[in-house]
Amino acid sequence: MNKNKKSIYGCSCHSFTLVELMTVIVIIGVILGITIPAFNGFLGRSSVDAATSMVAAELRIARAQAAQRRTEVGVAFLDKGTAFQAFYEKSTNVFEWLPGSKKEFLPKGALVPLSETSLTLGSYTIAGTAAISGILFQKNGVPETSGANIKIYEAVLDAGGNVLMLNPNSHTTLTLNNYSGIVKITKE
Numbered sequence: 001m002n003k004n005k006k007s008i009y010g011c012s013c014h015s016f017t018l019v020e021l022m023t024v025i026v027i028i029g030v031i032l033g034i035t036i037p038a039f040n041g042f043l044g045r046s047s048v049d050a051a052t053s054m055v056a057a058e059l060r061i062a063r064a065q066a067a068q069r070r071t072e073v074g075v076a077f078l079d080k081g082t083a084f085q086a087f088y089e090k091s092t093n094v095f096e097w098l099p100g101s102k103k104e105f106l107p108k109g110a111l112v113p114l115s116e117t118s119l120t121l122g123s124y125t126i127a128g129t130a131a132i133s134g135i136l137f138q139k140n141g142v143p144e145t146s147g148a149n150i151k152i153y154e155a156v157l158d159a160g161g162n163v164l165m166l167n168p169n170s171h172t173t174l175t176l177n178n179y180s181g182i183v184k185i186t187k188e
Contacts, residue, residue, distance in 0.1 A: 047109030051152045052172040054104060055084060055112070056183045059135065059150075059174065062086050063181045065098065066137035072144070073098060074136035076126055079105075080161045081112040087126045087134070095126040111155035113166065141181045148176040 058075050065088065066073035072089040083105045086098035106112070114133045126132050136144040154170035155163055173186045 047107040048152055048154050048170060048172055051106040051110035051112075052174065052185060054106065055150060055152065056174055056185060058084060058086060058104065059176070059183050062098075062135070063137045063141045063183075066139060067141035070139050072136055072138055074134045074144075076132040076134035077112050077114060077150075078103060078132065080163075081114045082106050082157070082161055084112075097126065106152075109154055109156070111153050111157065111163065111166070112150055113153060113155075113163070135176065137181055142179060143176040143181050146178050150174040 055075070062073045062075050065086070069088065074087050074095075075084055076087050077084050083103050085103045086101035087095050088098045090096045126134075135148050135150065138144055150173070152172045152174070154167040156165040158164055171188055173188060175184045175186065176182070177184065
């Protein structure tokens with residue numbers, strides 16, 4: 001820093017040299033380069049955690065509704081795994097959306113990849129929409145499929161909902177107990 005330089009106005013000015021300013025800019029750049037990826041990881045993890053809470057709550061409601069209504073109730077995964085909604089069996093093999101339920105979208109950065117869970121999800125025709133993947137609870141609140149689980153991943157999607165990147169190291173698994181239907185959450 002130059003302390004004793006006189007300006008054209010005759011006053012003594014304190015100024016920084018170009019080297020000092022460039023050094024500060026480089027230090028700020030290094031700090032941002034280190035913190036931005038960590039912050040993005042935090043945001044992705046919080047999206048997965050929020051999505052896990054949302055889906056687990058919907059599964060618990062569907063299980064309770066199945067036992068209360070004495071009919072099959074489930075949760076369908078829609079829009080390439082970015083949304084979900086509860087449904088019920090209106091009459092034998094005729095499914096409708098559960099009254100009072102609405103289509104819920106997962107937070108940005110979270111995805112239920114249907115290809116990963118297709119072995120444990122059934123395929124249903126609901127309100128005229130065919131082949132929707134979902135979890136169905138029997139009339140007693142027990143899952144129809146043995147070993148049913150749902151994996152929620154951190155993901156980056158394009159505007160059309162296509163997966164650009166899926167982080168295999170950041171996901172949560174929701175496992176339904178075969179006998180009670182209780183939801184167990186495992187962070188991996």
